[in-house]
Amino acid sequence: xPPWIAFDVAKTPAINSRHRRMPATKAYAAQGPKxxxxxxxxxxxxxxxxxxxxxxxxxxxxxxxxxxxxNEWQQTIYPVVPGHEIVGRVTAVGNKVTKFKRGDIAGxxxxxxxxxxxxxxxxxxxxxxxxxxxxxYSAREKSGDVTQGGYSKQIVVDENYVLRVSDKQPxxxxxxxxxxxxxxxxxxxxxxxxxxxxxxxxxxxGLGHMAVKLGASFGAEVTMLSTSPDKEKDARRxxxxxxxxxRDAAQLKxxxxxxxxxxxxxxxxxxxxxxxxxxxxxxxxxxxxxxxxPAEVALFTLxxxxxxLAGSGIGGxxxxxxxxxxxxxxxxxxxxxxxxxxxxxxxxERVLKSDVRYRFVIDMATLT
Ligand code: NAP
Ligand code: ZN
Ligand code: ZN
Numbered sequence: 077x078p079p080w081i082a083f084d085v086a087k088t089p090a091i092n093s094r095h096r097r098m099p100a101t102k103a104y105a106a107q108g109p110k111x112x113x114x115x116x117x118x119x120x121x122x123x124x125x126x127x128x129x130x131x132x133x134x135x136x137x138x139x140x141x142x143x144x145x146x147n148e149w150q151q152t153i154y155p156v157v158p159g160h161e162i163v164g165r166v167t168a169v170g171n172k173v174t175k176f177k178r179g180d181i182a183g184x185x186x187x188x189x190x191x192x193x194x195x196x197x198x199x200x201x202x203x204x205x206x207x208x209x210x211x212x213y214s215a216r217e218k219s220g221d222v223t224q225g226g227y228s229k230q231i232v233v234d235e236n237y238v239l240r241v242s243d244k245q246p247x248x249x250x251x252x253x254x255x256x257x258x259x260x261x262x263x264x265x266x267x268x269x270x271x272x273x274x275x276x277x278x279x280x281x282g283l284g285h286m287a288v289k290l291g292a293s294f295g296a297e298v299t300m301l302s303t304s305p306d307k308e309k310d311a312r313r314x315x316x317x318x319x320x321x322x323r324d325a326a327q328l329k330x331x332x333x334x335x336x337x338x339x340x341x342x343x344x345x346x347x348x349x350x351x352x353x354x355x356x357x358x359x360x361x362x363x364x365x366x367x368x369x370p371a372e373v374a375l376f377t378l379x380x381x382x383x384x385l386a387g388s389g390i391g392g393x394x395x396x397x398x399x400x401x402x403x404x405x406x407x408x409x410x411x412x413x414x415x416x417x418x419x420x421x422x423x424x425e426r427v428l429k430s431d432v433r434y435r436f437v438i439d440m441a442t443l444t
Contacts, residue, residue: 095121095219102443103228104417105155109147112421118157118224120232125172128238130182135226136161136252136410137436138282139343140186140366142424144214148368153214159226159438160186160212161254163247173235181247183239183400184231185254186390188212188223192236200394202237227417229443239397242404249409252282252435253400255390256410260287260339261399262391263362264294269337271295276331276338278322278351280307281427282410283341283364285434288314289408291339299331301338301351304430314411314434328354333381341365352377352385360384410435416442 097119105116123129141158143149162184166176176182190197190205197205210217213225225231241250260283269275275296277287284300291298292315299318300311308319320327331354338351342365352361352373363371363386378385391399403409411434415423423436 095124095221098122098230098232101229103157103224104420104443105157105224105227106145107155109145109152113145113158113227113424116155116157118228120224120230121221123168123170123232125170126234126236127170127232128166128173128176128182128235129168129230129232130162130164130184130238131167131230132162132164132226132228132440134163134248134251135159135438135440136255136282136412137415137420137423137427137432137438138252138255139427140255141225142427143343143366143368145424149366151214153216153222156214157224157227158213159228160184161251161256161435161437162212162226162231163241163251163254164231164440167230169235175235175240176238181241181243183241183250183254184212184226184233184237185239185258185396186212188233188237189217200392202392203390204392227420227438227443229440237393239393239400241400245404245407245409248414248437248439249412250400250403251437252286252410252412253403253408254396256282256286256435257290257403258391258396258399259283259364259388260341261290261402262395263339263364263386263388264290264337265395266388267337267360267362269294269296273297273336274299274334274356276301276335276351276354277316277341278302278338279341279343279365280304280311280434281341281343281430281432282435284339285310285314285411287339287341288316292316293406293408296337299335301354310433322350333357335359337362339364343367345369348372348385349374349377352383355381355383357381358383360386363387364389410437412437414439418442
């Protein structure tokens with residue numbers, strides 16, 4: 077769940093909608109910023125005419141889940157069931173659903189609704205909905221219900237916010253594409269990164285490893301910029317042509333002014349100026365990592381080279397479908413470590429130590 081949506085919880089009605097409810101759904105939730113995730117039961121609505129009900133098979137673990145479970149962006153509504161990299165099997169559809177039928181494999185990403193009528197929604201940029209997109213968890217639906225995410229057995233979502241997923245790929249490796257995949261695909265496409273471009277990727281975690289794979293597949297020369305010397309071999313296997321250790325000033329000095337584009341995926345406070353200095357004239361640094369603290373930027377770093385510092389949030393529904401279809405065609409999935417749901421708190425600790433290789437995915441069959 078990205079932080080740029082400053083939806084005003086106080087203005088939305090805290091009522092429970094009168095939708096019919098299914099029997100309780102098993103889930104894992106955090107009850108507060110300092111409590112570990114633990115078993116919990118949630119109510120899901122019975123599918124309405126446009127709804128698709130999914131049995132969740134796999135759910136990726138995004139660093140945003142940790143920011144949100146711990147209220148680091150100060151917008152969490154507790155209890156919170158995180159999870160927005162969802163792949164599942166359709167178990168029921170409403171009578172007006174046309175895109176899905178029972179038995180189909182489908183995905184849900186970071187949002188489950190938006191206003192649908194603003195200029196951005198009409199362009200398919202629902203993530204930038206002028207009213208505010210409805211996040212997959214810890215957000216309020218139009219009905220007033222609070223959304224709950226994918227660390228659960230099933231979910232019910234309007235078909236317009238559900239993605240088609242090829243059943244020809246390993247589904248656990250597809251789940252992270254629903255956030256890590258689209259969040260890196262979208263800016264790379266927006267800035268038309270490809271052949272002849274030098275692309276730097278900062279941070280080899282969930283988003284970073286997808287940026288490497290996608291950047292290389294678009295034809296760019298990719299350099300991994302990492303704090304972890306032991307990730308060099310993996311970076312090259314994932315498609316990086318070069319590797320630089322960002323804690324080694326000499327290695328960075330050699331790359332001054334080198335890149336046309338940099339994607340910054342870092343989740344924690346760090347110095348952006350270090351990376352801006354690596355951009356060539358007219359270079360663009362796209363920030364997708366979302367540390368909770370504001371960044372300090374020395375503007376002369378931008379001025380002296382007409383450089384741009386930009387941000388990008390997930391991707392709209394049409395582009396997410398385009399990305400899933402592209403990855404299916406190219407055989408691109410995420411490199412994952414499958415975990416049981418009971419290991420989720422340990423997995424969070426490993427993510428925080430930059431020790432995920434390169435996305436944890438929960439096997440939801442272990443939620444019993
Ligand atoms: P992740 O798997 O934890 O990867 C982050 C990587 O950043 C780490 O593996 C590490 O790579 C590097 N890193 C961590 N701490 C660092 C530090 N202090 N200084 C320098 N590098 C550091 O996280 P993720 O799931 O990819 O998510 C990354 C960020 O993107 C999070 O803040 C998340 O909330 C945000 N996000 C944003 C969007 C969006 O729409 N914009 C969508 C999803 C996620 P090395 O070991 O290689 O240094
Ligand atoms: Zn995410
Ligand atoms: Zn809208």
